[in-house]
Amino acid sequence: MKEIRIHGRGGQGAVTTSEIIVYAAVQDGKYGACFPYFGFEKKGGPVSAFVRIDENKIREKSQVYNPDCIMVIDPTLLNSVDVFVGAKENAILVINTKTIEGIEIPGNITKVAYVDANAASMDIFGKLLPNTIVLGAFVKATNWVSFDKVSEKTQEIWGPKNIEALEFGYNNVVIKEVKGGIIHD
Amino acid sequence: MKNIKVLDGNHAAAIGAILSKPDVVAAYPITPQTPLVQHFSQYVADGVMNSTIVEPESEHSAMSVLTGASLAGARTFTATSSQGLALMYEPYFRASTMRLPIVMNIVNREMISPQSVWGGPQDSLTVRDAGWIQIYVEDNQEILDMTIQAFKIAENKDVLLPINICYDGFYLSHMTEGVEVPLQEEVNGFLPPYKPTHVKLDPETPMAVDPLTPGNYLQYYRELHMQAMDNAKKIIKEVNDEFAEKFGRDYFGLVEPYRMEDAEYVLVTLGSLTGAARIAVDMAREKGIKCGLIKIRSLRPFPKDEVRELLKKAKAIGVIDRNVSFGWHTGIIYQEIKSAISNLDAVPTVPFIGGLGGEDLTTDLMVEALDCVIKAGENKQIDNEAHWLINRKGR
Numbered sequence: 001m002k003e004i005r006i007h008g009r010g011g012q013g014a015v016t017t018s019e020i021i022v023y024a025a026v027q028d029g030k031y032g033a034c035f036p037y038f039g040f041e042k043k044g045g046p047v048s049a050f051v052r053i054d055e056n057k058i059r060e061k062s063q064v065y066n067p068d069c070i071m072v073i074d075p076t077l078l079n080s081v082d083v084f085v086g087a088k089e090n091a092i093l094v095i096n097t098k099t100i101e102g103i104e105i106p107g108n109i110t111k112v113a114y115v116d117a118n119a120a121s122m123d124i125f126g127k128l129l130p131n132t133i134v135l136g137a138f139v140k141a142t143n144w145v146s147f148d149k150v151s152e153k154t155q156e157i158w159g160p161k162n163i164e165a166l167e168f169g170y171n172n173v174v175i176k177e178v179k180g181g182i183i184h185d
Numbered sequence: 186m187k188n189i190k191v192l193d194g195n196h197a198a199a200i201g202a203i204l205s206k207p208d209v210v211a212a213y214p215i216t217p218q219t220p221l222v223q224h225f226s227q228y229v230a231d232g233v234m235n236s237t238i239v240e241p242e243s244e245h246s247a248m249s250v251l252t253g254a255s256l257a258g259a260r261t262f263t264a265t266s267s268q269g270l271a272l273m274y275e276p277y278f279r280a281s282t283m284r285l286p287i288v289m290n291i292v293n294r295e296m297i298s299p300q301s302v303w304g305g306p307q308d309s310l311t312v313r314d315a316g317w318i319q320i321y322v323e324d325n326q327e328i329l330d331m332t333i334q335a336f337k338i339a340e341n342k343d344v345l346l347p348i349n350i351c352y353d354g355f356y357l358s359h360m361t362e363g364v365e366v367p368l369q370e371e372v373n374g375f376l377p378p379y380k381p382t383h384v385k386l387d388p389e390t391p392m393a394v395d396p397l398t399p400g401n402y403l404q405y406y407r408e409l410h411m412q413a414m415d416n417a418k419k420i421i422k423e424v425n426d427e428f429a430e431k432f433g434r435d436y437f438g439l440v441e442p443y444r445m446e447d448a449e450y451v452l453v454t455l456g457s458l459t460g461a462a463r464i465a466v467d468m469a470r471e472k473g474i475k476c477g478l479i480k481i482r483s484l485r486p487f488p489k490d491e492v493r494e495l496l497k498k499a500k501a502i503g504v505i506d507r508n509v510s511f512g513w514h515t516g517i518i519y520q521e522i523k524s525a526i527s528n529l530d531a532v533p534t535v536p537f538i539g540g541l542g543g544e545d546l547t548t549d550l551m552v553e554a555l556d557c558v559i560k561a562g563e564n565k566q567i568d569n570e571a572h573w574l575i576n577r578k579g580r
């Protein structure tokens with residue numbers, strides 16, 4: 001089973017992103033389940049969503065405490081939320097950031113995939129909508145769901161501009177191996 | 186080819202209701218039920234179906250509208266949660282004692298105080314004696330399938346009782362997963378139209394409904410109501426079996442046994458927490474421990490014979506309650522199970538309480554519960570204090 005925890009801010013589409021991943025997993029012939037961290041979601045406040053993908057039916061109904069992948073849609077969350085808590089050994093970090101210099105990456109994360117989704121979002125949409133760009137980066141970095149199915153659902157929900165964003169993330173993500181918190185090219 | 190859609194629990198419920206073609210839907214929105222009503226209204230607005238939707242000013246009015254509609258011969262559907270259910274208590278009771286086969290999904294939400302919007306079946310369990318059939322489900326597929334089955338059970342001429350399909354708020358209502366959606370023609374072939382004769386407001390053939398009634402008659406009506414509940418046991422199983430044959434999904438009727446073949450240590454579960462308990466059972470089985478679980482699906486009518494039969498060889502039992510019974514220091518399901526097995530030899534039975542107010546009931550906690558049951562069995566400890574399951578993850 002692959003467990004994913006998505007960190008975003010209210011209004012950034014973290015929950016819808018989790019639903020698109022589940023859609024793709026199911027279309028790929030696997031099982032998927034997701035739900036948001038329940039609360040009174042406020043625009044701009046930290047939100048998280050939990051996704052599970054497996055070859056078998058997913059039975060537990062609880063939050064993801066030990067993710068195989070952590071997706072960070074908004075880099076400023078690093079200042080307020082411990083996004084790394086509980087990460088599994090050899091976990092993957094997918095993050096929206098210009099640079100990973102200065103980010104203290106814990107030892108159990110062995111792969112970092114990053115893309116400057118804020119800058120790309122300004123180019124594509126003229127405003128800050130980084131989630132589909134990070135989603136594209138996630139698909140490339142993990143290869144857990146097929147790009148075509150993610151693209152299909154993204155098109156249905158958000159339309160063609162977001163396909164451009166998704167493709168940007170997929171094609172421009174920088175993937176680095178990490179060992180003991182030290183980044184390798 | 187299977188028609189698999191990716192749906193959250195509320196959307197699955199809305200589709201189940203749409204496929205059942207209710208004539209009248211009256212609902213007042215409340216978290217976490219709100220998206221169900223939203224989806225339903227969308228389908229009607231899109232012309233997918235032509236139910237009459239009433240948006241009343243409260244849940245009390247919603248149930249009252251459906252009471253009138255059902256008396257006029259309509260198939261009716263609604264949904265609510267928590268305080269909404271509490272507010273409709275009076276017409277809720279009347280719907281059952283007037284024998285109106287209204288279908289109402291209850292999206293289980295914790296009762297106040299303190300303020301909470303999160304999951305927990307305290308709301309519907311508290312009104313278990315109001316004469317409705319209550320069925321609790323585990324995942325989104327079961328929500329959809331049981332919403333369809335609900336109409337067939339409720340409208341059966343030997344039952345004619347309203348029914349609740351209860352599912353955990355957020356854990357199912359807002360959880361998205363793949364759900365197989367039956368075709369309309371298939372559902373049409375399974376669920377015939379509702380044609381009431383037992384109680385109906387019809388100017389052509391007038392009938393006095395709900396007049397002031399002295400105790401001797403009222404007592405007789407209660408007896409008939411109890412008889413209908415007993416009949417429902419058979420009908421729930423029959424409808425389950427017919428559904429399984431037509432749609433290929435079998436839920437075992439009133440209670441589902443899981444790995445119970447030779448089980449000595451047994452967990453009793455209800456609702457969405459069952460999945461984690463299944464995993465705990467599988468893990469213990471891998472170590473050679475003879476354990477299993479039973480999932481209570483029908484709380485009313487309560488499957489006392491089935492439960493007694495399934496538990497008669499158990500060396501120890503644990504009941505997982507996501508609710509409380511104030512004054513007993515146990516949960517409600519624990520009381521039900523103890524009543525059902527009261528004429529068996531005393532067996533260690535442990536009351537567990539956890540997952541209140543939307544707290545996670547993780548696989549780890551189910552393992553903890555099972556370990557505790559095994560220990561109580563080995564020590565032959567008949568009397569057991571409530572064991573509170575406390576989620577320490579993410580704290």
